[in-house]
Amino acid sequence: MRSMLLGLLAETSLHPGIGQVVGAVDLPVAREKTTDYPVIFGSSLKGALRDRAEQVWGTEDERVKRIFGEQESAGAIAVTDARLLLLPVRSLSGHFKWLTCPYLLERYSRDLKLAGIEAGDLPLPQPAKGQAVMNRDHGENQTQLFLEELSFDVILDNLTPIVESISSLIRYASVRERLVGGIVIVSDEEFAYFARYSLPVNARNVLENDTKTSMNLWHEETIPPDTLFYALLFERSGKDGLLEELEKIFRERPYLQVGGNETIGQGWCSIGLRVSRGDAS
Numbered sequence: 001m002r003s004m005l006l007g008l009l010a011e012t013s014l015h016p017g018i019g020q021v022v023g024a025v026d027l028p029v030a031r032e033k034t035t036d037y038p039v040i041f042g043s044s045l046k047g048a049l050r051d052r053a054e055q056v057w058g059t060e061d062e063r064v065k066r067i068f069g070e071q072e073s074a075g076a077i078a079v080t081d082a083r084l085l086l087l088p089v090r091s092l093s094g095h096f097k098w099l100t101c102p103y104l105l106e107r108y109s110r111d112l113k114l115a116g117i118e119a120g121d122l123p124l125p126q127p128a129k130g131q132a133v134m135n136r137d138h139g140e141n142q143t144q145l146f147l148e149e150l151s152f153d154v155i156l157d158n159l160t161p162i163v164e165s166i167s168s169l170i171r172y173a174s175v176r177e178r179l180v181g182g183i184v185i186v187s188d189e190e191f192a193y194f195a196r197y198s199l200p201v202n203a204r205n206v207l208e209n210d211t212k213t214s215m216n217l218w219h220e221e222t223i224p225p226d227t228l229f230y231a232l233l234f235e236r237s238g239k240d241g242l243l244e245e246l247e248k249i250f251r252e253r254p255y256l257q258v259g260g261n262e263t264i265g266q267g268w269c270s271i272g273l274r275v276s277r278g279d280a281s
Helices: 041-057 062-068 102-114 160-167 173-182 186-199 241-250
Strands: 003-010 077-079 083-089 099-100 132-137 142-146 150-156 182-187 201-209 216-222 230-236 255-257 268-276
Touching: 003 241, 041 062, 041 255, 062 201, 062 241, 077 186, 077 241, 083 102, 083 186, 099 186, 099 201, 102 160, 102 186, 102 230, 132 142, 132 173, 142 216, 160 173, 160 182, 173 182, 186 201, 230 241
Parallel strands: 099 182, 132 150
Antiparallel strands: 003 230, 003 268, 077 230, 083 099, 083 230, 132 182, 142 150, 201 216, 255 268
16 A cells, blocks of 8 residues: 655645634634644645646546545545644744654654654654754754743754654755754643744734725634645555556645635645655554
């Protein structure tokens, strides 16, 4: 059974929403129930993949029907939720940093094994509260790191194996190069704080045409550009070869629009692919 990791690096803000709720933010982003991390649910991602395939091949193309299914039959591929791996956070110490945490790296490592992708054993640094692990070759002169309003003591470690593994999910070499010095690992608890409170919340409005008075003001949460998600795609048993057809679409033009607000430019991701040629186990 062939499988693939689909890396989604946000090129514009994302809004994988859950509809309107009662609270300070009218339109929040979707979040995992247990971790509270932002997520792109598999149903939403599969719909975006189907829409892209229909744009390229046509709505009635047999490949679309076989890969994604019809009302009376299941499709040839299984699509998981797109999980958070790197979250960009403002830094008063310089350019933004890509944050991750031990739990996300451990989950990513398990997902690689699930997809049948050989990755070896990734190192899993365990920073204490108030510590930030940075790549040894790019933080020699830094002892303190400021992320948003919080201060961290810098711990240097060899993060090259982690960077190399994650880089396979990122399409562009320039971004991969920045990741070498931009990745930061903080504790699970502190990452959860940033994942909850550092996302942008934008006020949007509808104006009456003649008087320009407000008719409907609302607040909408978004996921910032440069956030990295990944999802697993599996061929179902007996459906060999169809995942490769889907892969060709992104080899030719590596972009996908996911979530809401397409007409105001949100939801665009560049796609990186990491393919397993063997059986997933």
